[in-house]
Amino acid sequence: MTTEWRSKANCLGTDPELFFPTDSRAENRLEVADICGNCTVSAECRGFADQSQPTRAHGIWGGLSVEERKRLRETKGTA
Ligand code: SF4
Known part of the structure; x- marks a missing residue:
């Protein structure tokens, strides 16, 4: 699994707490x-x-919360 995409992430340099909120x-x-x-x-x-x-499983990835990603996977039948 390649992670080259990370170098293009719009969140580079931002506070990680934003994506893993308490x-x-x-x-x-x-x-x-x-x-x-x-x-x-x-x-x-x-x-x-x-x-x-x-x-x-935790945090916001692709702009979606845990629950939002779960719903998307269920909608696609990939859950
Ligand atoms: S979708 Fe959001 S969390 Fe994921 S790499 Fe882009 S800016 Fe960062």
């Missing part, structure tokens, strides 16, 4: 949505998390 403050989600929404490697990021479970 609470679900709305302002965090809005900031993350802005960062991830403009990221050109969000699909790779989400795929990496999905393929790395349970190690990377």
Whole structure:
């Protein structure tokens, strides 16, 4: 599994706490949505998390929370 996509991540240099929040403050989600929404490697990021479970089951990957990624996998029939 290649991780070259990480060098193109829009979140490089940002506070990791934004992506692994200890609470679900709305302002965090809005900031993350802005960062991830403009990221050109969000699909790779989400795929990496999905393929790395349970190690990377937590946090926001590809702009989606744990619950959002789970729902997406269920919708696609890949859960
Ligand atoms: S989609 Fe992934 S790589 Fe891109 S900014 Fe969000 S957390 Fe970072």
